[in-house]
Amino acid sequence: MSATPEPTPARLRAIPSRLIAGVAAVADRLVNERLAAADARKWHFAVLTALAEDGAASQAELSRRTGIYRSDMVAVLNELGDAAYVRRAADPADRRRNVITLTAEGRRRREHLDGLVTDAQRELLAPLDPDERSELTRLLTVLTEHHRPGHPDPRDPK
Amino acid sequence: MSATPEPTPARLRAIPSRLIAGVAAVADRLVNERLAAADARKWHFAVLTALAEDGAASQAELSRRTGIYRSDMVAVLNELGDAAYVRRAADPADRRRNVITLTAEGRRRREHLDGLVTDAQRELLAPLDPDERSELTRLLTVLTEHHRPGHPDPRDPK
DNA sequence: CTACATTCGTTAGTGTCACGAACGTTAGGG
DNA sequence: CCCTAACGTTCGTGACACTAACGAATGTAG
Numbered sequence: 001m002s003a004t005p006e007p008t009p010a011r012l013r014a015i016p017s018r019l020i021a022g023v024a025a026v027a028d029r030l031v032n033e034r035l036a037a038a039d040a041r042k043w044h045f046a047v048l049t050a051l052a053e054d055g056a057a058s059q060a061e062l063s064r065r066t067g068i069y070r071s072d073m074v075a076v077l078n079e080l081g082d083a084a085y086v087r088r089a090a091d092p093a094d095r096r097r098n099v100i101t102l103t104a105e106g107r108r109r110r111e112h113l114d115g116l117v118t119d120a121q122r123e124l125l126a127p128l129d130p131d132e133r134s135e136l137t138r139l140l141t142v143l144t145e146h147h148r149p150g151h152p153d154p155r156d157p158k
Numbered sequence: 159m160s161a162t163p164e165p166t167p168a169r170l171r172a173i174p175s176r177l178i179a180g181v182a183a184v185a186d187r188l189v190n191e192r193l194a195a196a197d198a199r200k201w202h203f204a205v206l207t208a209l210a211e212d213g214a215a216s217q218a219e220l221s222r223r224t225g226i227y228r229s230d231m232v233a234v235l236n237e238l239g240d241a242a243y244v245r246r247a248a249d250p251a252d253r254r255r256n257v258i259t260l261t262a263e264g265r266r267r268r269e270h271l272d273g274l275v276t277d278a279q280r281e282l283l284a285p286l287d288p289d290e291r292s293e294l295t296r297l298l299t300v301l302t303e304h305h306r307p308g309h310p311d312p313r314d315p316k
Numbered sequence: 317c318t319a320c321a322t323t324c325g326t327t328a329g330t331g332t333c334a335c336g337a338a339c340g341t342t343a344g345g346g
Numbered sequence: 347c348c349c350t351a352a353c354g355t356t357c358g359t360g361a362c363a364c365t366a367a368c369g370a371a372t373g374t375a376g
Contacts, residue, residue: 012207012223016279016291017185019298022225024182025363026305027175032332041332049170060353065170067180069335074355096342096353121174127304128297133174136297139290140177146285147184183334190361199361218324227364232326254324254371 027124034116040109043068043076045117048085048110051102058097085109185282192274201226201234203275206243206268209260216255243267 012018031042043066050065051057059077063070077100080086085106091097102110125133170176189200201224208223209215217235221228235258238244243264249255260268283291 012211016283016295017189019302020182020185023298023301024178027178031175053170125174127300132297137174139294140181142285143181144177
């Protein structure tokens with residue numbers, strides 16, 4: 001069991017990057033389906049949650065928290081602003097920045113979307129027991145931490 | 159540990175679907191970078207590998223094996239055909255079908271790309287030990303098997 | 317045998333998303 | 347004061363997932 005004489009069967013189905021891409025597609029579909037029913041997309045949820053968890057921030061800061069490119073952040077904030085879920089105000093301390101603030105409606109909206117997203121997680125992880133779920137989360141977190149701008153490879157500190 | 163009094167901490171960073179999407183993006187980037195250096199894309203590798211592992215097939219069959227939409231398969235096979243990695247011939251037994259066959263050059267090409275893809279997997283999974291790698295693969299396989307057209311929910315056999 | 321549904325390959329088109337280029341504005345450091 | 351860098355913004359690109367529709371061929375029910 002420890003020494004497999006076979007060279008590398010490496011079945012297409014067992015290639016990690018393909019497995020992950022497949023599961024990611026399923027997860028995205030599950031989340032999007034539910035959010036679409038509430039006329040929202042995952043970016044909306046990500047931005048609202050980032051604001052709820054760590055407070056008001058500039059657009060660039062929100063980009064870093066959520067992983068959304070700052071170019072794409074503009075449109076998301078336009079939509080959230082049009083719906084009065086966030087407010088966009090100039091930062092008096094640094095006039096390059098906009099300060100994005102979560103409104104009361106935005107907070108309610110976030111809680112609603114959170115329920116939908118949580119449902120999607122449940123359906124996604126349905127076949128796993130609690131231990132397996134936390135182990136999966138742990139492994140994915142390790143990978144996420146490792147492949148982070150600045151940490152990818154200590155041999156190339158540039 | 160079993161009863162968490164907190165309502166829903168649910169940190170944005172810990173949402174499985176977001177973790178998976180992030181890791182999938184990293185994995186895709188790693189694979190694409192390497193394949194691009196060989197002027198290939200992941201579809202090429204997937205099709206060549208499907209042919210090498212399970213033999214010649216029709217385009218629709220390749221679609222199912224690889225997960226590529228049959229609409230997109232056309233362009234991929236055009237490119238692989240132009241490079242003489244595969245041959246496309248009419249199926250005499252069913253004249254709707256094309257039979258796609260892997261050529262000798264295609265087989266060499268596949269082995270080359272396989273090396274690149276394997277390197278990418280190594281880099282992706284670098285922070286995990288062998289046990290963790292197989293556990294991750296196992297968990298992802300469980301999820302993949304569960305969320306498969308026809309198996310999504312036994313409560314809705316339709 | 318005829319009629320109908322289904323499969324296949326193909327073309328064209330849509331929407332999402334990640335990402336880069338460039339620009340004007342503003343801030344901070346030498 | 348100049349230079350660099352960060353910020354918000356606009357525009358554009360390319361990969362990818364997916365749908366719609368088509369003609370040709372096949373299988374099947376009546």
